[in-house]
Amino acid sequence: MKAVENSKTRGPLLSERLTTSGLRLTRQREQVYRVLLQKRDHPTADEVFLRAKRQMPDISLATVYNCLDALVQCGLVRHVHPGRGGSRFCPNMREHCHFYCEACGGVFDIDWPADHGGVPMPKGFEAKRYEIAIRGVCPDCGARPGHGAPPG
Amino acid sequence: MKAVENSKTRGPLLSERLTTSGLRLTRQREQVYRVLLQKRDHPTADEVFLRAKRQMPDISLATVYNCLDALVQCGLVRHVHPGRGGSRFCPNMREHCHFYCEACGGVFDIDWPADHGGVPMPKGFEAKRYEIAIRGVCPDCGARPGHGAPPG
DNA sequence: TTTCTAATTGGAATTATTCTAGGTTTTGAC
DNA sequence: GTCAAAACCTAGAATAATTCCAATTAGAAA
Numbered sequence: 001m002k003a004v005e006n007s008k009t010r011g012p013l014l015s016e017r018l019t020t021s022g023l024r025l026t027r028q029r030e031q032v033y034r035v036l037l038q039k040r041d042h043p044t045a046d047e048v049f050l051r052a053k054r055q056m057p058d059i060s061l062a063t064v065y066n067c068l069d070a071l072v073q074c075g076l077v078r079h080v081h082p083g084r085g086g087s088r089f090c091p092n093m094r095e096h097c098h099f100y101c102e103a104c105g106g107v108f109d110i111d112w113p114a115d116h117g118g119v120p121m122p123k124g125f126e127a128k129r130y131e132i133a134i135r136g137v138c139p140d141c142g143a144r145p146g147h148g149a150p151p152g
Numbered sequence: 153m154k155a156v157e158n159s160k161t162r163g164p165l166l167s168e169r170l171t172t173s174g175l176r177l178t179r180q181r182e183q184v185y186r187v188l189l190q191k192r193d194h195p196t197a198d199e200v201f202l203r204a205k206r207q208m209p210d211i212s213l214a215t216v217y218n219c220l221d222a223l224v225q226c227g228l229v230r231h232v233h234p235g236r237g238g239s240r241f242c243p244n245m246r247e248h249c250h251f252y253c254e255a256c257g258g259v260f261d262i263d264w265p266a267d268h269g270g271v272p273m274p275k276g277f278e279a280k281r282y283e284i285a286i287r288g289v290c291p292d293c294g295a296r297p298g299h300g301a302p303p304g
Numbered sequence: 305t306t307t308c309t310a311a312t313t314g315g316a317a318t319t320a321t322t323c324t325a326g327g328t329t330t331t332g333a334c
Numbered sequence: 335g336t337c338a339a340a341a342c343c344t345a346g347a348a349t350a351a352t353t354c355c356a357a358t359t360a361g362a363a364a
Contacts, residue, residue: 210313
């Protein structure tokens with residue numbers, strides 16, 4: 001029986017996007033993409049590595065970096081730059097912002113209203129991508145008195 | 153004669169801001185701030201270190217990191233996160249965006265129109281700071297055919 | 305001036321990422 | 335199918351950015 005082509009991670013999307021970008025579909029790339037789709041908590045490369053290893057013990061960290069790179073290149077994944085503690089990865093390709101909680105370090109997707117209008121560019125600047133970061137306190141930490149800092 | 157209190161870098165601003173945040177005014181902090189004001193090209197910590205050393209040969213890299221941290225803490229400097237190659241620092245505290253040229257790596261301040269309206273936060277999220285990054289090609293690189301990539 | 309504490313220093317340690325070299329898999333031409 | 339070329343994967347080394355640490359120095363309040 002042939003592999004189901006529209007399962008969550010093996011769908012035509014991944015294969016298509018890769019080949020369109022001149023890249024190949026490999027088990028490792030599937031696995032890395034699957035990991036990202038499974039738990040959308042903006043993991044770091046290292047976290048992706050640990051999760052991917054559970055199903056594919058021989059995958060290497062270098063490969064995870066390469067796969068993430070490939071996925072970013074073919075437009076299925078965003079490379080997110082929180083500023084502290086390494087970059088993170090996000091398979092949500094809709095236009096959105098990232099909210100960084102200063103208390104717990106969590107990263108959240110926030111919708112970006114379609115009517116934002118953009119920022120007018122000075123002459124000569126060619127804008128390709130916008131990335132909006134919002135820093136503050138998330139609902140959980142806001143509700144806690146200590147703002148996430150462990151007591152004692 | 154007393155030191156002039158409103159010279160570019162020794163002005164009341166630095167001293168005041170530091171003490172308000174419970175920090176002390178030190179020669180090193182002055183020097184680091186002076187370096188940032190002198191050439192507003194969004195240097196990395198290492199670049200700040202090299203520039204600061206010219207006038208203050210004994211300053212250490214660890215101190216530069218500490219000083220930058222202090223300046224950020226007291227609201228005189230922004231910590232900028234380009235995503236590649238280390239964070240950068242910006243003494244422009246007006247509301248503005250950062251444009252990252254993908255060809256030459258340059259960082260440019262772009263005005264942010266006052267009427268942006270902000271992004272509506274979901275219930276419970278408390279936004280403290282917005283950071284808008286724009287990636288693309290700067291005027292100089294756009295004018296060059298190779299887009300900044302060295303030929304050959 | 306004394307005293308207290310924050311800040312500085314150099315170097316070691318840590319963390320995140322990239323590089324390198326060699327082995328493996330995939331693809332496409334025959 | 336077979337073969338060669340190209341792309342890919344892997345482990346471990348190397349590099350880059352940042353933080354940590356223990357000992358000294360220097361602001362600033364009394």
